[in-house]
Amino acid sequence: xxxxxxxxxxxxxxxxxxxxxxxxxxxxxxxxxxxxxxxxxxxxxxxxxxxxxxxxxxxxxxxxxxxxxxxxx
Ligand SMILES: [Zn+2]
Numbered sequence: 001x002x003x004x005x006x007x008x009x010x011x012x013x014x015x016x017x018x019x020x021x022x023x024x025x026x027x028x029x030x031x032x033x034x035x036x037x038x039x040x041x042x043x044x045x046x047x048x049x050x051x052x053x054x055x056x057x058x059x060x061x062x063x064x065x066x067x068x069x070x071x072x073x
Contacts, residue, residue, distance in 0.1 A: 028062060031055050 032055045036044055039051035047053075 028055070028058060032059065 032052075035051050035055045039047050040049050041047045041051075044052060047056075
């Protein structure tokens, strides 16, 4: 029984970690949508007003980090 409880706790901790990752992704998506709502350029892809600079850099760093995690053994 005690060992089942340990397994359950470990699974719960794993789920908390996964939920934290999802929360961070949603918060990033929220920041991107806010930045997009402030952008005054004809297209977001060619934003020159600076509204997208921070979130674009953040997204790039996130994708690099996620790629590094995916590549790690
Ligand atoms: Zn812009």
